[in-house]
Amino acid sequence: MASHLPVIDLSLFGDKENLSHLEGNNELKKLKDACQELGFFHVVNHGVDTTLIEKMDRASRDMFSLPEEVKKRAIFPTPSAGYSTPTLGVDGKDSMPESMHFPGPSVLPNSLDQVCTKLWPHGNHQFREIAHAYNSNMMSLSERIIQLIMLSLGLDVSKYYKSGLFTSLIEGYVRMNYYPGTKDEEESQNAYKTSISHTDIGILTILYQDDVGGLQIRTKEGCWIDVKPLKRSFVVNLGDCLQMWSNCRYRSAEHRVVYGGLKQKKERLSIAFFFTFEEKAEIKAPEELITEEHPQKYNVAKFGDIIAQYFQLGPTLGGSNYFLI
Template identity: 60%
Template sequence: MASDLPVIDLSLLPSNFGEKQNFSDLDGNNELKKLREACQELGFFRIINHGMEAAFIQKTDSLARDMFSLAEEEKSRAIFPIFNTGYCPADAGADGKASLPENLVFPGENALPNSVDQISAKLWPHGNNDFQQTVHKYNSHMTEVAHRILKLVLLSLGLDVSKHYNSDPFGTSLQGWLRMNYYYNTKDEEEEAQNVQHISKAHTDLGCVTILYQDNVGGLQIRTKKGDWINTKPLPGAFVVNLGDCLQMWSNCRYRSSEHRVVYQGLKKNQGRLSMAFFLDFIDKAEIRAPKELIDEEHPQKYKTVKFSDITSYLMQVGPTLGGPPSYFLL
């Protein structure tokens, strides 16, 4: 099903959040209403005027492709024993199609100090300062944008941003991390490659907010409330944003975490598809509990109060669940 995502212009929304600022203060702001509707219906939207220059985005894209073009033995030096850290080779599905791309994961700086530098040193023992500094800058900018988006999400819920963002589970209980993904076609026959459909595993994101860059190959599909898969096309200069399971839980299901996947075909030989996902998640000790302002007779409390570590521990035991937060934590 063909569709497109709502486009949110950040230049039309607040960047500073004063005391007791809430949705009623911006009741006439159509952009904030668009954001609220997008979070309620699909949990996905695009952002423009986010402050990152097109030339810098292209430079990051180019350096990421250069990294993925390294020989396998060079990339394998950056495989770490720590889960979700460093390089991970592609995972082929049972039918021979790539079900997961190769990727490079940079954990949050708080989780693993200087992770960008440590991983870069494994890839390039003699150094690659340009790559390190670019990834640091990309992470820094994405961190700022992700926090602003999350504040705007709270604002669109009608909440006092200064009150909630300076207390648990927000405040100092958030960490960001970056994953670069690369799908690469090595088929000898171009015609054969064009007929192969590549499908990544459908999933929802666990944390709060994800900001996605994808190149012009596209392929992102999102599942609607009715269960239909809709296609989205890349919009140059824009990022795709989606909400995660924990934010659905915290918002008492006012907002939605949607299942999504990547489906594409037609890559020519030696052509690749690059995406970069920045995740803003809670730290392990963060307590996820819907605020009283979002609980009433029409919206009774849906989920138990849990720590982020409770959710990750459960998922490690039973495997990933689809369609939003695990039902195990429902009241």
């Protein structure tokens, strides 16, 4: 079943520095409904230059077109850092695409420079410049969105966004994913692959995807729905930490990508920006969100402990379930 995600127009929120006038704003209500029901939405008029997005798309494709032996030089022993080769699960299930990770400084300091040095020992200033600019823009956009999400929860943004949790214990990082197009010999077999279904562990994810499609979300009722690509938009989804921090007011939804076979004749590219906490950050729901109607759902937890449980329990369950009261 195909579905259009709710579309949130950031231009309707006005001045980035003044959020006090937005209570009762219709777009804010749309945002709240999207966070409660699907945990996914499109953002448009987001302020990120279209030219930069196009440059990032081309740079990513050029990087993935490098010889395999060159890309493998960027494999790091640190989990989720550098290059990852594609993996094929049984009957195509739980497969993973080719990817390149640029984790935050708490995981791998100066990861972009380290990866680039492995790929291009003689330098590639253009790639670094584009990737740095994209990362900076995604960080600013994430900060804007999380403040609007706080406001949609009825919280005092100046109090909670400027707290130590959201100013000194935040980081963001990029992961590029490449899905090759269907080869001639595969067409008759209709060889679909499905990535590992999972929830994202952090605060929120901003996803750039091309026009190929393939992203699916699991609804509250347990049905998988296809997300139709929308030009000049980003897909935003909430992560486990935001579900915990919001005391389950908002939803971290399971999702996956279906690709290959007759459904995907051409290559697919996606670029995910993960807005997340550092490991020492302590996740605790605001007192205003704990009431008789909404009793506390989670024990207080450090993000590092959530990560550990995420890897132990598996990505579908996520790390947050372990901390349910």
